[in-house]
Amino acid sequence: MARLNDTTVKSLRANPGQDRKDVWFDEKGLGMRVSKTGRKSWVFVYHFSGRARRITFGTYPTIGVAEIRSLHATALQNLERNIDPGDPIQLQRAEIRSAPTIDDLAKEYLLRHAARKKSGKEDERMLNHDVLPFWRTLKAADISRRDVNALLDRIIERGAPIAANRVLALIRKMFNFGIQRSIITENPCANVVQPALSIQRDRILSLDEIRTFWLNIEGAAMSAPVISALKLELVTAQRKGEIVSAEWSEVDFETRIWTIPASKAKNGIAHRVYLTDLALELLAKLKALSGNSRYWLPSRIGDKPLTVRSISHALRINLESIGISNVTPHDLRRTAASMISSMGTPRLVVSKILNHVDSSVTAVYDRHGYDQEKKIALTSWANKLLEICNLIPRVSYEPARKEQKIAVKYSVNLATNTPVQWA
Known part of the structure; x- marks a missing residue:
């Protein structure tokens, strides 16, 4: 078996008189098919449900050695989870199942961000009281602006408009944290207007x-x-x-x-x-x-x-x-x-x-x-x-x-x- 590195991959050639040459690397099931024209394609051979299968990842150098290592590792992980890495429908379903929920995002936010702030306990209280009871199992990436407004409307309807303002500020921070951590790609709170006019309190006792x-x-x-x-x-x-x-x-x-x-x-x-x-x-x-x-x-x-x-x-x-x-x-x-x-x-x-x-x-x-x-x-x-x-x-x-x-x-x-x- 050949060692998987750029030097080896660059040196691969099809044998004279052959249309292609298959080379296997010291990575489980990972190989390369080299055509007589010099085209080099990454291949992965595995067994699933008792049958031998083969998938092609792409060509070299479009996909380099570092990237193919990552793709190969992901494929092996999917096999361990009984997911066929060559079945796009199974992969899509697995991705949906493994996508982080609001509960996952909230836990990460409280652990990595809010815990270092004086408002951490209050953030945790608001999430447990006003957000998680309604969003806990929803996928973080699926929350829409409409969902945000519906959540705020529910708080306003119980007679707590200022609390709605605070919840909006909190979940906006939480989603921004999720973007920074690559948990999500968009903030559904963007362009959501503060639901209640904040009037500065000026009560003084006589x-x-x-x-x-x-x-x-x-x-x-x-x-x-x-x-x-x-x-x-x-x-x-x-x-x-x-x-x-x-x-x-x-x-x-x-x-x-x-x-x-x-x-x-x-x-x-x-x-x-x-x-x-x-x-x-x-x-x-x-x-x-x-x-x-x-x-x-x-x-x-x-x-x-x-x-x-x-x-x-x-x-x-x-x-x-x-x-x-x-x-x-x-x-x-x-x-x-x-x-x-x-x-x-x-x-x-x-x-x-x-x-x-x-x-x-x-x-x-x-x-x-x-x-x-x-x-x-x-x-x-x-x-x-x-x-x-x-x-x-x-x-x-x-x-x-x-x-x-x-x-x-x-x-x-x-x-x-x-x-x-x-x-």
């Missing part, structure tokens, strides 16, 4: 609503950690996702600084938050409730924090009992930012408190941390919040011994306005 929220949430049917988490969003003006995922190792109780690492910050930039007396009292409650967990808000299942959805859901179903309406956790952050700004805090300092990205040229040169300015603004806001809620002035924070950094003492419980001591 002074009466702030007071009602702060005092009445203590009697709501939600867990104490969730209550503290919602209050912390109003006190610190930080994002609920950053509060929910916070760990005790991120807090320095001596300097009263909570450092949100870049990996957890929405904008990917590490952020320092000054902790006022009011924030520290809420953290003391959380520490007493969190036990040995590394998280401020540990989940009951495994070593992980509560989810953002659980916080939002708890507030949503308790709004009536609290005595306010149409309020989300993010509205608490927006309210805090608005109140801090209304007290005369410069817009730049408010932006620093919120950890918003400043893409201006000046920002490149301005490396000032604004810790002192943020401290003054957040302390003023905490005192204002107490005033709004008709609570007594804040008693100074008194750190405990170094070996018990988390233990802090207070002479007032701000929820009930009664004496208390945290040990």
